Amino acid sequence: xxxxxxxxxxxxxxAMLSLGGLALMVVRWRQLWCESWTxxxxxxxxALWLPQLLALTVAVDFDRALRTALTYPLxxxxxxxxxxVARHRDVATPxxxxxxxxxxxxSLDGIFQFVTGANVLGYPYNGRRIDGLFHPNxxxxxxxxxxxxxxxxxxxxxASFNRLAxxxxxxxxxxxxxxxxxxxxxxxxxxxxxxxxxxxGYYRLRMRTVxxxxxxxxxGIVVALWVSPETRDRxxxxxxxxxxxxxxxxxxxxxxxxxxxxxxxxAMDEPILGVGVRGVEPVAEARxxxxxxxxxxxxxxxxxxVSTGIVGLVAYLGVLLAIxxxxxxxxxRSERDLLPLYVVGGVAIFVALNPVNVHWTIYSSYxxxxxxxxxxxxxxxxxxxxxxxxxxRPAGQRPVSVS
Numbered sequence: 001x002x003x004x005x006x007x008x009x010x011x012x013x014x015a016m017l018s019l020g021g022l023a024l025m026v027v028r029w030r031q032l033w034c035e036s037w038t039x040x041x042x043x044x045x046x047a048l049w050l051p052q053l054l055a056l057t058v059a060v061d062f063d064r065a066l067r068t069a070l071t072y073p074l075x076x077x078x079x080x081x082x083x084x085v086a087r088h089r090d091v092a093t094p095x096x097x098x099x100x101x102x103x104x105x106x107s108l109d110g111i112f113q114f115v116t117g118a119n120v121l122g123y124p125y126n127g128r129r130i131d132g133l134f135h136p137n138x139x140x141x142x143x144x145x146x147x148x149x150x151x152x153x154x155x156x157x158x159a160s161f162n163r164l165a166x167x168x169x170x171x172x173x174x175x176x177x178x179x180x181x182x183x184x185x186x187x188x189x190x191x192x193x194x195x196x197x198x199x200x201g202y203y204r205l206r207m208r209t210v211x212x213x214x215x216x217x218x219x220g221i222v223v224a225l226w227v228s229p230e231t232r233d234r235x236x237x238x239x240x241x242x243x244x245x246x247x248x249x250x251x252x253x254x255x256x257x258x259x260x261x262x263x264x265x266x267a268m269d270e271p272i273l274g275v276g277v278r279g280v281e282p283v284a285e286a287r288x289x290x291x292x293x294x295x296x297x298x299x300x301x302x303x304x305x306v307s308t309g310i311v312g313l314v315a316y317l318g319v320l321l322a323i324x325x326x327x328x329x330x331x332x333r334s335e336r337d338l339l340p341l342y343v344v345g346g347v348a349i350f351v352a353l354n355p356v357n358v359h360w361t362i363y364s365s366y367x368x369x370x371x372x373x374x375x376x377x378x379x380x381x382x383x384x385x386x387x388x389x390x391x392x393r394p395a396g397q398r399p400v401s402v403s
Contacts, residue, residue: 005133010369014078021077037379038083040323045076047319051312059276060283068277075368079376083383092381100154103147107175109133110140114178128230129180141179142359144172145187146374149348152195170220177224180231183359187351198343256298262290263297267306274309277363300362301355320353345378
């Protein structure tokens with residue numbers, strides 16, 4: 001988490017963790033598989049990975065598809081040490097507060113960049129979008145949006161000691177707005193809506209209290225948009241997508257309409273196994289579907305469909321739905337203290353794997369690193385919570401030793 005802003009630097013700790021995960025799979029495979037949430041993580045891995053292996057038989061760019069297929073499972077295996085530790089330690093509190101501290105720091109750094117023209121490391125503001133410590137990559141908003149469910153839950157817990165903690169998510173939301181990422185803004189709206197509904201039911205909040213919270217957040221958003229005409233302009237362009245033409249959608253989505261149409265036509269040509277990971281661009285160009293070069297499709301379900309065909313899409317959507325259903329069923333039977341963890345886990349996993357996500361690509365290395373980190377943060381507290389519940393004690397309480 002600490003090295004996420006520094007691009008490929010994130011792969012070093014992930015490589016070390018993946019070695020630990022591989023060792024666990026060799027010596028503790030049965031225990032890993034018997035733990036339900038670890039098993040769900042492994043099933044998700046198989047749903048996203050096995051179709052890649054099948055698509056190798058028809059891959060257009062075999063070398064790149066093979067490299068992706070060989071490295072992809074390592075990102076998932078890297079979360080196994082955390083899930084293993086979570087069987088014996090209360091990890092929810094340090095994880096949540098760690099994410100909160102990092103997200104607020106990254107956000108304040110980005111806001112400082114907007115106000116002064118440079119962040120704490122001297123990275124300049126480009127006059128349109130903040131990138132903070134993630135400079136020169138425009139990843140700040142997307143990463144913050146993925147972490148927002150954990151930020152909200154950590155702030156809720158912290159508010160029991162200091163009510164001003166409820167304002168901490170506002171700092172993160174303002175940074176997401178100033179990042180200019182419309183995809184991140186959509187993810188933020190999903191998180192706020194889902195978690196907000198949960199809070200209203202969990203605390204049985206009165207309309208007056210709900211209105212007060214909404215007023216504070218709306219005021220913060222209005223101020224952010226008022227001081228950043230560039231962000232207002234980027235949001236105004238989105239309305240042109242209502243014209244439902246490729247030209248209008250291109251203008252509203254930074255040329256993604258053309259990419260989506262070309263990718264869809266390729267997917268219809270090769271519906272069963274697709275064209276392999278990273279194979280759509282050369283096929284689309286060769287068949288005259290587009291003359292525009294592009295690196296990513298920027299639409300998760302279409303990315304899976306064109307890369308691994310119907311086989312991959314069914315596996316991806318099926319396991320995602322199954323995990324969300326499992327979280328829902330466990331939440332309905334859980335103790336009140338564990339309920340927020342199930343809600344946060346479900347919201348975070350959905351936002352990370354939302355089929356209509358329009359940022360990045362589901363198969364890129366950095367996306368995969370963030371995705372599996374979110375899965376780890378979502379499931380690790382549940383592993384501990386359910387283990388403690390089976391032993392008849394609160395999740396954060398250690399077992400009593402008897403000598």
